[in-house]
Amino acid sequence: MTEDHRITLQGESIAVSPGETILDAAARAGVEIPTLCHDPRLEPAGACRTCLVEIDGWRRLAPACATVAHPGMIVTTENARIDRHRRSLLALYATDHPADRAASEMGAPDQLLAMTERYDAPTDWGTMPPCREGRPDDRNPYIHYEPDTCILCARCTRYCAEVEGVSAITLAGRGSQTTISTVDRLSLLDTTCELCGGCVDVCPTGAMTEKLPLVREQKPERELEKIRTTCNYCGVGCQLDLNVDPEANDGRGAVVKVTSPEPGTTTNDGNLCVKGRFAYDFIDHPDRLTVPLIRGADGALHEASWDDALEAAARGLLGVKARHGPDALGFVSSSRCTVEENYLVQKLARAVFGTNNVHQCAAT
Ligand code: SF4
Ligand code: SF4
Ligand code: FES
Numbered sequence: 001m002t003e004d005h006r007i008t009l010q011g012e013s014i015a016v017s018p019g020e021t022i023l024d025a026a027a028r029a030g031v032e033i034p035t036l037c038h039d040p041r042l043e044p045a046g047a048c049r050t051c052l053v054e055i056d057g058w059r060r061l062a063p064a065c066a067t068v069a070h071p072g073m074i075v076t077t078e079n080a081r082i083d084r085h086r087r088s089l090l091a092l093y094a095t096d097h098p099a100d101r102a103a104s105e106m107g108a109p110d111q112l113l114a115m116t117e118r119y120d121a122p123t124d125w126g127t128m129p130p131c132r133e134g135r136p137d138d139r140n141p142y143i144h145y146e147p148d149t150c151i152l153c154a155r156c157t158r159y160c161a162e163v164e165g166v167s168a169i170t171l172a173g174r175g176s177q178t179t180i181s182t183v184d185r186l187s188l189l190d191t192t193c194e195l196c197g198g199c200v201d202v203c204p205t206g207a208m209t210e211k212l213p214l215v216r217e218q219k220p221e222r223e224l225e226k227i228r229t230t231c232n233y234c235g236v237g238c239q240l241d242l243n244v245d246p247e248a249n250d251g252r253g254a255v256v257k258v259t260s261p262e263p264g265t266t267t268n269d270g271n272l273c274v275k276g277r278f279a280y281d282f283i284d285h286p287d288r289l290t291v292p293l294i295r296g297a298d299g300a301l302h303e304a305s306w307d308d309a310l311e312a313a314a315r316g317l318l319g320v321k322a323r324h325g326p327d328a329l330g331f332v333s334s335s336r337c338t339v340e341e342n343y344l345v346q347k348l349a350r351a352v353f354g355t356n357n358v359h360q361c362a363a364t
Pocket of ligand 1: 156168188
């Protein structure tokens with residue numbers, strides 16, 4: 001950045017980098033501009049028009065997310081004209097958007113409704129009958145699209161194409177019937193979709209959401225506790241947030257959803273794969289063992305105490321080691337165990353039994 005690369009933003013002179021957008025320059029200067037279709041990982045689309053700003057000498061308001069900050073520009077982000085425009089825009093969105101925030105937030109936040117409340121936009125400009133098609137018969141297990149909540153910002157389709165690189169979903173249809181669909185309205189299972197859930201994560205209105213029963217309690221995300229952890233399914237080390245409903249399971253709490261941290265804050269840049277995002281229902285699965293089992297002389301498994309089970313396991317392992325040496329033993333752990341548990345298994349193998357024969361499916 002040089003002295004020549006400066007713009008005036010809300011009366012303050014700020015430095016800008018060549019090619020930087022007004023939105024990015026404003027964010028660096030701590031000036032907030034509302035957005036819905038913007039995502040730092042995606043090419044700007046200028047689709048939602050919530051980020052419009054005034055530029056001296058320009059007849060029309062311009063989208064801050066898609067306008068390069070050229071040196072010398074004088075940019076206004078808040079004034080009566082912008083406020084009038086924003087409130088009208090939000091009022092128009094409200095004409096075909098569910099007003100009941102609890103109902104529209106099937107788990108994911110609805111940033112449009114939050115913005116409507118924040119800017120006190122009118123919500124009495126009438127209602128348009130729903131005319132957008134969804135795919136309620138899509139048999140994929142994870143992703144649901146609610147057309148009435150969609151504002152056609154195309155964050156989901158752009159994410160699918162630009163980040164995931166598969167273009168499984170697209171804008172389809174024309175005019176007021178435009179919707180998000182797949183080729184021939186196929187189930188996502190019959191497309192190139194990788195069920196990464198990125199479209200759910202980027203959707204600003206909750207139109208793309210997780211299918212039940214994974215979000216069993218149907219609580220809005222804002223009522224869940226987020227606990228940051230490291231995904232154990234492979235060696236990448238993606239950061240993820242376990243969304244815990246503290247009241248579930250009679251107050252013991254339950255993980256009811258997994259989300260990715262904000263883009264730009266962790267190594268996975270807000271992305272997750274199908275396992276990291278959706279494979280969490282094993283935690284409270286009814287098939288899960290809760291007591292140790294020992295195989296008896298009758299060949300069947302019988303419930304046992306922890307002391308008896310540990311003693312039987314130690315006896316068996318030490319017997320093999322005594323007869324055939326430590327490398328006759330092998331220890332297999334699981335990516336569904338915690339990092340700490342996996343650490344202890346390799347410690348047990350190496351330090352206690354003297355073998356390096358230890359494996360875990362993620363090889364971490
Ligand atoms: S789940 Fe991922 S791959 Fe499938 S449609 Fe959504 S973004 Fe595309
Ligand atoms: S489903 Fe969500 S992300 Fe996709 S276009 Fe609609 S509002 Fe935007
Ligand atoms: S955020 Fe700029 S047009 Fe949508």
